[in-house]
Amino acid sequence: xxxxxxxxxxxxxxxxxxxxxxxxxxxxxxxxxxxxxxxxxxxxxxxxxxxxxxxxxxxxxxxxxxxxxxxxxxxxxxxxxxxxxxxxxxxxxxxxxxxxxxxxxxxxxxxxxxxxxxxxxxxxxxxxxxxxxxxxxxxxxxxxxxxxxxxxxxxxxxxxxxxxxxxxxxxxxxxxxxxxxxxxxxxxxxxxxxxxxxxxxxxxxxxxxxxxxxxxxxxxxxxxxxxxxxxxxxxxxxxxxxxxxxxxx
Numbered sequence: 001x002x003x004x005x006x007x008x009x010x011x012x013x014x015x016x017x018x019x020x021x022x023x024x025x026x027x028x029x030x031x032x033x034x035x036x037x038x039x040x041x042x043x044x045x046x047x048x049x050x051x052x053x054x055x056x057x058x059x060x061x062x063x064x065x066x067x068x069x070x071x072x073x074x075x076x077x078x079x080x081x082x083x084x085x086x087x088x089x090x091x092x093x094x095x096x097x098x099x100x101x102x103x104x105x106x107x108x109x110x111x112x113x114x115x116x117x118x119x120x121x122x123x124x125x126x127x128x129x130x131x132x133x134x135x136x137x138x139x140x141x142x143x144x145x146x147x148x149x150x151x152x153x154x155x156x157x158x159x160x161x162x163x164x165x166x167x168x169x170x171x172x173x174x175x176x177x178x179x180x181x182x183x184x185x186x187x188x189x190x191x192x193x194x195x196x197x198x199x200x201x202x203x204x205x206x207x208x209x210x211x212x213x214x215x216x217x218x219x220x221x222x223x224x225x226x227x228x229x230x231x232x233x234x235x236x237x238x239x240x241x242x243x244x245x246x247x248x249x
Contacts, residue, residue, distance in 0.1 A: 006066030142212030
């Protein structure tokens with residue numbers, strides 16, 4: 001499926017949006033959530049034959065609304081119906097991974113998908129498989145106890161929360177940390193300066209923009225080659241030793 005950019009999924013409650021003077025942003029995203037919910041229900045009605053859900057049912061909605069919004073609407077739905085035993089334990093655990101801020105006016109109920117729970121559970125399975133097929137890195141691919149490690153000279157995994165969906169790929173996720181106070185664990189500074197391994201772009205980020213340090217054994221071959229190129233481009237006395245945890249010679 002070709003990746004594209006989709007309207008912003010607003011991650012805060014209406015109360016917080018009001019405090020931040022961002023009600024128009026919340027309202028636009030809220031309407032899109034309802035439209036996505038309606039699209040899921042329509043797709044299920046169209047693609048469920050009474051016994052089976054067509055294999056590309058979730059894909060049709062993802063193509064229209066994007067992974068991020070479909071995930072948001074599904075996670076909200078499963079959380080709101082956590083009592084329902086027709087949703088699998090795995091899907092309930094998956095839904096817990098998305099924080100949906102509570103709304104004192106219960107507006108989150110307005111984009112709860114009302115398709116039959118057993119069929120919708122299959123739709124959630126399809127969504128999760130489609131997301132996994134993207135091959136993106138997450139915290140499970142990172143070194144443990146990342147919060148207490150120095151980022152300098154390490155290959156970092158950019159969180160998809162900070163990437164447009166058109167940039168959801170391993171190549172856009174991998175960055176070499178080159179400096180900044182935020183590289184040091186427990187530093188009061190937040191800035192991390194990093195180089196994109198894919199295109200060589202140098203940018204400043206905050207430490208929290210990264211999931212963590214990629215495990216060395218998971219570093220793709222193209223990234224290893226790029227690290228060697230970057231080391232060769234640096235002065236002999238100014239290079240970063242062991243970039244990405246690799247002793248390059």
